[in-house]
Amino acid sequence: MGYQLSRKTADEVFGKLKERYDIFAPKLFQGEGCFSDTDIIRYGKIDSLDEIEYERRSDYSFKEALIAINETLFYFTEDETTVPSCTDKKLLIFLRSCDLHALKRLDAIYLENGPEDFYYKRLREKASFVLMGCSQTCDTGFCVSMGANQTDQYDLYLKLDGDFVLVDCKSEELAGYFQHLETEDCAVTADYVTENKENVTLPKNLSVDSFQNPIWESYGSRCIGCGRCNFVCPTCTCFTMQDIHYRDNSNVGERRRVWASCQVDGYTDIAGGNSFRKTQGERMRFKVMHKIYDFEKRFGYPMCIGCGRCDAVCPEYISYANLISQLAKEEA
Amino acid sequence: MKNEYIPFPSQVKEIIPHTDIEYTFRMSFTKDVKPGQFFEVSIPKYGEAPISVSGIGEDTVDLTIRKVGKVTNKIFENYEGNTLLMRGPYGNGFDIENYKGKEVVVIAGGTGLSPVKGIVDYFSDHPDEAVSTTLIAGFKSPSDILFKKDFEKWEKTIQVIKTVDSAPEGYEGLTGMVTKYIPDLPIVDMENTVFITVGPPIMIKFTIMEILKRGIAEENIWISHERKMCCGLGKCGHCKMDSTYVCLDGPVFNYAEGKNLID
Numbered sequence: 185m186g187y188q189l190s191r192k193t194a195d196e197v198f199g200k201l202k203e204r205y206d207i208f209a210p211k212l213f214q215g216e217g218c219f220s221d222t223d224i225i226r227y228g229k230i231d232s233l234d235e236i237e238y239e240r241r242s243d244y245s246f247k248e249a250l251i252a253i254n255e256t257l258f259y260f261t262e263d264e265t266t267v268p269s270c271t272d273k274k275l276l277i278f279l280r281s282c283d284l285h286a287l288k289r290l291d292a293i294y295l296e297n298g299p300e301d302f303y304y305k306r307l308r309e310k311a312s313f314v315l316m317g318c319s320q321t322c323d324t325g326f327c328v329s330m331g332a333n334q335t336d337q338y339d340l341y342l343k344l345d346g347d348f349v350l351v352d353c354k355s356e357e358l359a360g361y362f363q364h365l366e367t368e369d370c371a372v373t374a375d376y377v378t379e380n381k382e383n384v385t386l387p388k389n390l391s392v393d394s395f396q397n398p399i400w401e402s403y404g405s406r407c408i409g410c411g412r413c414n415f416v417c418p419t420c421t422c423f424t425m426q427d428i429h430y431r432d433n434s435n436v437g438e439r440r441r442v443w444a445s446c447q448v449d450g451y452t453d454i455a456g457g458n459s460f461r462k463t464q465g466e467r468m469r470f471k472v473m474h475k476i477y478d479f480e481k482r483f484g485y486p487m488c489i490g491c492g493r494c495d496a497v498c499p500e501y502i503s504y505a506n507l508i509s510q511l512a513k514e515e516a
Numbered sequence: 517m518k519n520e521y522i523p524f525p526s527q528v529k530e531i532i533p534h535t536d537i538e539y540t541f542r543m544s545f546t547k548d549v550k551p552g553q554f555f556e557v558s559i560p561k562y563g564e565a566p567i568s569v570s571g572i573g574e575d576t577v578d579l580t581i582r583k584v585g586k587v588t589n590k591i592f593e594n595y596e597g598n599t600l601l602m603r604g605p606y607g608n609g610f611d612i613e614n615y616k617g618k619e620v621v622v623i624a625g626g627t628g629l630s631p632v633k634g635i636v637d638y639f640s641d642h643p644d645e646a647v648s649t650t651l652i653a654g655f656k657s658p659s660d661i662l663f664k665k666d667f668e669k670w671e672k673t674i675q676v677i678k679t680v681d682s683a684p685e686g687y688e689g690l691t692g693m694v695t696k697y698i699p700d701l702p703i704v705d706m707e708n709t710v711f712i713t714v715g716p717p718i719m720i721k722f723t724i725m726e727i728l729k730r731g732i733a734e735e736n737i738w739i740s741h742e743r744k745m746c747c748g749l750g751k752c753g754h755c756k757m758d759s760t761y762v763c764l765d766g767p768v769f770n771y772a773e774g775k776n777l778i779d
């Protein structure tokens with residue numbers, strides 16, 4: 185159901201929502217970017233609509249609201265393990281169309297691939313999603329090429345429109361916050377883009393034979409293996425588990441999981457100093473094939489949703505979008 | 517909802533030392549488990565290590581562990597009368613049914629014998645259920661030989677070729693790589709013969725070359741892949757090759773499929 189609210193009413197609703205929900209949205213962090221003197225947009229808890237960075241795409245994705253960068257799985261004491269408790273509140277997460285398509289990929293790994301992940305599921309069940317429409321394309325995104333530019337899978341659509349706020353509510357859970365308001369019902373349709381600056385054609389004939397393509401080495405040779413492309417990607421889900429003990433009491437410690445990157449040294453290390461993909465070229469191949477080929481073989485749709493974050497963050501200006509298009513061109 | 521990451525304590529019932537750095541830990545465990553499956557074994561504050569099942573008893577499982585690093589060192593330091601933490605079993609494991617009524621050849625290198633030991637035990641205890649059973653096991657040197665007691669038992673009921681890469685002068689057993697013994701293996705019916713091979717990647721590679729030379733079809737060869745693993749649950753991504761998660765879909769693969777898995 186669509187509503188047009190005054191900004192004041194919207195702020196009041198927001199205040200009510202805050203009582204029941206932890207609200208996560210992209211925020212601007214000044215001077216904290218990867219390059220010196222740059223800003224960064226990443227997710228954080230917000231207290232008012234004003235804090236949301238509504239115009240520009242976030243550098244980091246919404247995934248950290250569901251999968252912490254560094255998560256304690258449990259604590260060890262002498263003979264026991266204790267699982268940290270989870271927030272009592274529900275979650276409300278602001279994101280864009282491409283991100284909602286990415287959520288389906290996170291679900292595929294964490295809920296469908298093998299047994300369900302306890303930690304993901306307990307947050308996921310609490311989460312509702314607020315779509316921020318896109319009235320214009322971002323710079324490096326190619327969501328249209330990937331079919332991720334549009335979605336109706338949101339719980340709430342919310343658009344800041346001058347003195348007004350336009351809302352479309354699809355979820356019963358959230359409907360109660362709007363139904364009693366004295367507002368005009370109106371038809372609200374979510375903004376989405378139909379064109380990007382970047383267009384990508386997916387290669388159609390990738391196979392194990394594509395491993396031999398020299399393109400991996402040519403793109404990989406510039407890669408410094410920093411892993412940022414993985415950390416910003418809303419569909420990357422890998423982690424490494426590690427144990428630590430506390431310095432002041434070595435009987436106590438914890439087991440954690442930490443985001444991992446297939447581009448970074450150590451990802452495939454096994455005992456005896458062996459590792460499986462040693463060159464950045466092999467790692468580039470592994471990542472790109474996963475994004476556009478082997479994930480699809482397993483789940484039926486490509487992993488990449490074309491948000492363009494990886495290209496925007498790369499300190500070596502390596503363009504994954506160009507790499508894919510080049511693969512397609514070689515096939516033609 | 518079950519939290520798959522929480523390990524359970526399991527008591528160390530017995531220790532069977534093989535070499536200075538390789539012991540079998542007989543752990544209490546009563547649920548179902550298959551040869552070729554693995555457990556995530558851990559010591560709190562040190563970490564986890566995937567370890568294959570090397571034997572299955574009434575209310576125990578055997579884990580044969582090689583001491584090579586942080587977690588495994590700690591396991592060796594600190595086991596007596598103790599418990600280890602475990603999660604699992606994980607992975608598909610070997611399906612004995614695939615091998616019944618066949619000429620079965622098991623080729624193992626070093627600790628690679630652990631995951632296939634359950635198969636050898638089975639056909640050694642039930643020799644009538646296979647047309648024939650042969651084990652070719654290779655070790656670096658005589659002092660690296662594992663499962664000595666088991667070999668004595670196996671030698672009574674199945675064909676055993678136990679070889680070492682190199683030995684001091686005067687050693688009376690067989691020497692040479694496992695591959696040396698493949699060309700002369702007596703095989704009656706190629707189509708009814710299955711090979712199961714586990715060991716270091718390089719050994720698997722040359723072993724398979726020799727097996728194929730004998731005219732065995734790829735579909736009749738089974739391998740077990742060892743890869744970096746963290747979770748064992750299809751989540752952490754470390755074990756993925758192509759669209760395959762070794763921890764879920766493996767570690768046991770039919771070679772016709774497994775040969776396409778490139779890191």
Ligand SMILES: Cc1cc2nc3c(=O)[nH]c(=O)nc-3n(C[C@H](O)[C@H](O)[C@H](O)COP(=O)(O)OP(=O)(O)OC[C@H]3O[C@@H](n4cnc5c(N)ncnc54)[C@H](O)[C@@H]3O)c2cc1C
Binds near residue numbers: 453579584745
């Ligand atoms: C399916 C499977 C079955 C295995 N079965 C056995 C067995 O029966 N007996 C045996 O002795 N060893 C086995 N291994 C190898 C064993 O898991 C490693 O030797 C062990 O993890 C080393 O841990 P560490 O901390 O002592 O060594 P370190 O080298 O200090 O390890 C450092 C880190 O690397 C990780 N790591 C190292 N090697 C591996 C590896 N191969 N796989 C996954 N993670 C690794 C560890 O988890 C640890 O976090 C198996 C491995 C796999 C994947």
Ligand code: SF4
Binds near residue numbers: 491494
């Ligand atoms: S691979 Fe790049 S473009 Fe695709 S979803 Fe990940 S960050 Fe976005």
Ligand code: SF4
Binds near residue numbers: 410414447497501
């Ligand atoms: S961000 Fe760029 S340099 Fe860093 S790992 Fe990714 S591709 Fe390589």
Ligand code: FES
Binds near residue numbers: 747749751752755756
């Ligand atoms: S070991 Fe984590 S996905 Fe297989």
